[in-house]
Amino acid sequence: MPEFATHEVFNQPGPLVDVNLFETHRALQDALRFNAPELDPAPLRELGALAGSAEMQTHARLANVHTPELRTHDRFGHRLDEVEFHPSYHALMAAAVRAGLHGAPWGTSASGAHVLRAAGFMLFTGLEPSILCPISMSYAVTPALRANAAVYADWAPKLTSRSYDPLLKPFTEKPGVTMGMGMTEKQGGSDVRSNSTRAVADGSDGWGPRFRVTGHKWFFSAPMCDAFLILANTPAGLSCLFLPRVLPDGSRNALRIQRLKDKLGNKANASSEVEFQEATAWLVGEEGRGVPKILEMGTLTRLDCALGTSGLMRQALALALDHTRQRMAFGKRLIEQPLMRNVLADLALESEAATALALRLARGYDKRGDAHEAAIARLLTPISKFWICKRGSAFAQEAMECLGGNGYVEEGGEGVMARIYREMPVNSIWEGAGNIMALDLLRALRSGDAGAALAHELAAARGAHPALDRLASSLPARVEEMATEVEARRLAQEVALAVQAALLAQTAPPAVVDAFCASRLDGDWGQAFGTLSGRTDFDAILLRALPR
Template sequence: MPDTATHEVTNQPEPLADYDLFAGNAGLRDALRFNAPQLDTAPLQALGVRLGSREMQAHARLANVHPPQLRTHDRYGHRIDEVEFHPSYHALMAEAVGAGLHGAPWAGGGGSPHVLRAAGFQLFTELEPSVLCPVSMTYSAVPALQGNAAIAGDWTPKLTNRAYDPVLRDWHGKAGLTMGMGMTEKQGGSDVRANTTRAEPDGEDGWGRRMRVTGHKWFFSAPMCDAFLVLAQSATGLSCLFLPRVLPDGTRNAVAIQRLKDKLGNKANASSEVEFRGATAWLVGEEGRGIRQILEMGMLTRLDCALGTTGLMRQALALALDHTRQRRAFGKPLLKQALMRNVLADLALESEAATALSLRLARAIDRRDDPHEAAMARLLTPVAKFWICKRGSHFAQEAMECLGGNGYVEEGGEGVMARIYREMPLNSIWEGAGNIMALDLLRALRKPAPGADPGADPAAALARELAPALGAHPALDRLVAALPTRIDALATEAEARRLAQDVALAVQAALLVQMSPDFVAAAFCSSRLAGDWGHAFGTLGATADFNRLLDRAMPR
């Protein structure tokens, strides 16, 4: 019988592996120079090499194909309420915690710690976003804990320590701790004032006012964290409470994990539904002012939503660029095809603009003792969360299309693109979906930020932010000139999304004018602001410098 083997493999790209995530990201490096010129980027350089390695990519794959499993009882029938993870999940967590992504800005030392941490968070998202849920919640919980000095004093050193300890046990015996949050209930969702979980007085001790909590949480992410900040109705209203999984005497708290969520994406992370059956918790902040207490958390987790989507955009772009550089069709590499070059250049612009905006927000959080920066933190948080996260799913779909059918399959290295696509909607939904962000922008424009000059005009702060870029492009000048009138005349909430979009585009354009090469800013302003653009990626005008845009974006 003649040899009829037909399985010779040709024209299939090599995986994007063993490469330096940081060295290949010119937009991120420029954003760091602009926002924190004094920053020592050596830790990011080392992190970029580790995160691009085949070893860490294998951990990311395994953590997703072997999702967490709930163990409600042990073999003898005792209730244990534990989640079992694949070893690769723990390897990823140890890497993220070791890099300080969970709490380094609160540990002191060094300038611009939030910018440094933001860049590391973005890089890590390119590898694997799911495990960053408990990392982000730990980061955001630390300042909120200041509402209870005793708990903050005991827990903050271990919440900021770069040691990962996954064992569920008393906090005294652990080198490092993580925290989550429990806000959402099934009847209310984003409307936490509709929460029905109740907290009743249970005496006092060294951590202050102790409460007994009874109720449920419909979305309780990362239930193996050591403690949680939760909202519950007390005698005077909705209160913020510190609720540990293991009590100081070593016994398990009365938290029953009902089931794990079967989610579209975010597979490596365990998200759960829980019941509190008289669980023990301690008051954080003023009783009845729980929403005020968690506002700080909301700003930081929303920053991470923007950073996370930015990282996913960059990874999708890197995969698309590397694939089209190697894959040939119609006699030449895909990267040499005119239409493909337009698509990839357009995606590169979107990715760099997202990086610019998210790192600018991190800088504002670093400098909130400055009135202008406090105002920008308040304004840019909902703007960045709204616009960057809204663009993510469209971006991922277009990047996937660059790989064709290879991008749609889950198997092997190409499966990363499918994973990115499934992950993209999460950051837009989590911590307040688009309408919530647009409404929050309206509140920010009508009320000065905490710490800002009480007489400060938020719209004036935005004008100051945009002023250095005036004169660079006529379309940007027109948009900046129109914004104050639009803000003053805003009469209906129905227009809030468009305002959030246009503020985002104006700030992105102004940042690119100041921090990126001229050909980047010119292409962004001509397309996003001047109308030389269609309604899909890949519709840049012929004046865009495709060669330099693509060269700048190449991952290796």
């Protein structure tokens, strides 16, 4: 009998590796020029090469395969309360810290620092999103931490340092530190007013009023951070407290890690349940005003939710485009098949619109001294968090379908798509789910200056497309009609689409603007991706989005 080569491999696309994620992301480059034209893109080009490298993608895979493990005690029975990570996790953390994603904007007065960091955060998300949880919290903590001047003076230089040290030891012995936060409890979730954790006064020292904290946190992400902002009930009410893992005298604080969460995605990051057994903490801000104080941190992590989902969208799109350029089916490359072109172009529109909106929001945090920019940050934070993150899961599912069965497996390069799909829901849920964001939009619109800021943003794109002009003209009345809780999600969608269209009109080529406005604003679209009009300029949209 003749021998047959039954295992010859052909028509299997190669992995998307050793590609510069910045140089091939044209939508991000144009959004950067629009929001911060003064920026030197060299750091992003360097980070893009690193994030797209085969070496770092291997670290990302290993950090997700070899997930964190809890060590509550050592072999002699002493409490440890430590989480053990694979070396690849630490390699990724070190790379993110070197890139300044955890705090660089706070250590410089350079223009556009938050936009630069936002673009870098997007690029790194394309490599590995889950380790960015402690990176994001470390970035977001500074505005709130400033309310305790003594703690801030001691910790701020370490929070902006580009050195990563994973060991639990006194902050004075570390070149750099990370910080997290603990808000939610098992009985309340987003309703933090129902928190039961209590804090008893314990004198005062160089860091101000000191407390002993007893209670728990139901979601306590990144428990190996060096310190946390938490909420606890003091005699004056719910207060914001600074709680370090290692106390100034070198002893371990009484923070007990009960277990790690077994999550759908976000696998490389350790999320935990913890208990405080008279743990030591210091007051941050005014006693009894803990919620608004810790939400200064939450506002910036919401920015990162929008940035992170935008980065995941781009990487999912890049994987889908790269696969379909290589894979043959029915006599053509997949990307040449008319219906696949419709799907890919539709995904490209969604990705570019998310990138434009998220980076515009970051500019608002760069210029908080400007009244208009402050109002824009207040307005765009909830709608960006709501709309971009809400679109993420459907986007990832469609991108995965472009790879067929290969996209559904957890192996090799295709496994990145499965990891992206599992990661997508977390940014929508974390730091306030969809309803919380929609209600926050209503509060922003009732503040008085947000409506005028929105009108100003849309005016810059007047005349770009008839559908955008109609929506912009009708939005003031729509805001009045729909400014009720029951229609808050619908209003958030309309505001988000209007702002996305206005931004694309100023940053994207005509083919992208026309297709986005016709589909998203003018109703020439179905209820799934891949339902663009046959009149769409697919060639121009796809050429712009190609990853290499």
